[in-house]
Amino acid sequence: MSMTPPPGWYRDPSYPLVERWWDGTAWTEHRRQPEAPAPPAAQPQPAGGGSRRAKAVTLTVAAVVLVAAIVTGAVVLGQGDGGSDAAAKAASATPSASGTRSSSPSPTASASEPSDDPSVVEDELNGITLPLPDGWARADRLAEDDLLMVTPGTYDCPGDPGLCRHGRVFSSTVTSNDEKSPKALAQHDIKSAADSAYDRDVLDNRPYRGITSHEVVKSGSVAVGGRAGYFVRWRVRTGVGPGGYVESLAFPASTGSQSLVMVRFAFDAGADGPSLSDMDRITKGIRPVDDAATGGGVGSSIGPGQ
Known part of the structure; x- marks a missing residue:
């Protein structure tokens, strides 16, 4: 059977x-080169065992x-x-x-198995690891799609009833968009990222009474795991609550078909929200799986040939 x-x-x-x-x-459609198995350690053998x-x-x-x-x-x-x-x-x-x-x-x-390193979160599908900053936790047991890490604990949403979190980080493979440029993709995605974080949730509730305005905080090219990416960061203000910061970060996957990967950040503003430096820290620490030497991040140079 x-x-x-x-x-x-x-x-x-x-x-x-x-x-x-x-x-x-x-x-x-995701493909990658198979990992070479580690050679077994030599063990003493009894006579005739070999x-x-x-x-x-x-x-x-x-x-x-x-x-x-x-x-x-x-x-x-x-x-x-x-x-x-x-x-x-x-x-x-x-x-x-x-x-x-x-x-x-x-x-x-x-x-390949998920990493046991408590300081990183592995996105096995896209072949990358992301650093887990202090004050964050893996989202292994949460049912929300593509959610990788969260700030621990919840609070009562200031708008429609529900539970909200001060920080969330998502990662997904881009398959339903014709854009092949990380810049164009990030610029296209940022509004959807903001709406999903601070406008309406999956149940069509409005935990912050919607977005009233936004401004572009920063954007630009960025090296992510040695590949050329692009990010756009917004500051959004909401009907109730402190609002927050959202970012769309697009870059080519380091394995398989090298489809574009989208990492979304949603950080509450105000004293209870996570530090914005965590966005840059996570971006800079993204690595291909089993390649801790490949760096990147805001302000880093783009890898050759990318």
């Missing part, structure tokens, strides 16, 4: 030399090759009788529950 594996990076059924993101129900292990490995490899040959033969036969399209679609739509690597189109489990 087959089971659908959870979302994650798996071998791409159409090009097994790369890994592809499986969202739990279907393949997405020979037995070599035989076991040989038998395992032979079994995998045999399975691959059977699957390949089945696909070839399917192509011969006109059933190739249906077979390929069925194979790519349902990943193998076993997670073993073979030449079939089923994805296999990636070695």
Whole structure:
């Protein structure tokens, strides 16, 4: 009985030399180079143990090759009788529950796991990590879409009933917009970012009685993880409450198809809101996964060739 594996990076059924993101129900367009597994540490072996292990490995490899040959033969036969399209679609739509690597189109489990480093938050889909400043917490257990980190605790919203937070940071892949320029995308996105944070929530409530005005605080090019990005920051004023600061930061992903990534910031203004320097600190600390040396940030130079 087959089971659908959870979302994650798996071998791409159409090009097994790369890994592809499986969202739990279907393949997405995100791809990346597979990570090389770390070599196992040498362990002392009893007399004759190495020979037995070599035989076991040989038998395992032979079994995998045999399975691959059977699957390949089945696909070839399917192509011969006109059933190739249906077979390929069925194979790519349902990943193998076993997670073993073979030449079939089923994805296999990636070695990449969420970071255990308490000082960072990992966006596995886009292949980046973001620093977690003091006074912030991961949003692992919150159901809001694309939410990565929040300021701890809530307060009663000053407008329509509900609970509000002083700070939130979101990250998402841009898939529904034709813009390919980080500058054009950030300039286009900032109004939506402001409206979602301070105008109407997902339930169509108005926790701050809407936005009454806004002004551009700053904007410009920025290096993000060694790639050329762009940001736009607004100061918004609301019908009730202190208002806040919102920012849209767009840059190319460092893995897969290098689609544009959008990071949104929403910080309350006033004494209870987070420091604006946290926006710059988070931007400057964004890194490709497993590449702590690649920097960036407001005022940093753009990486070569980007």
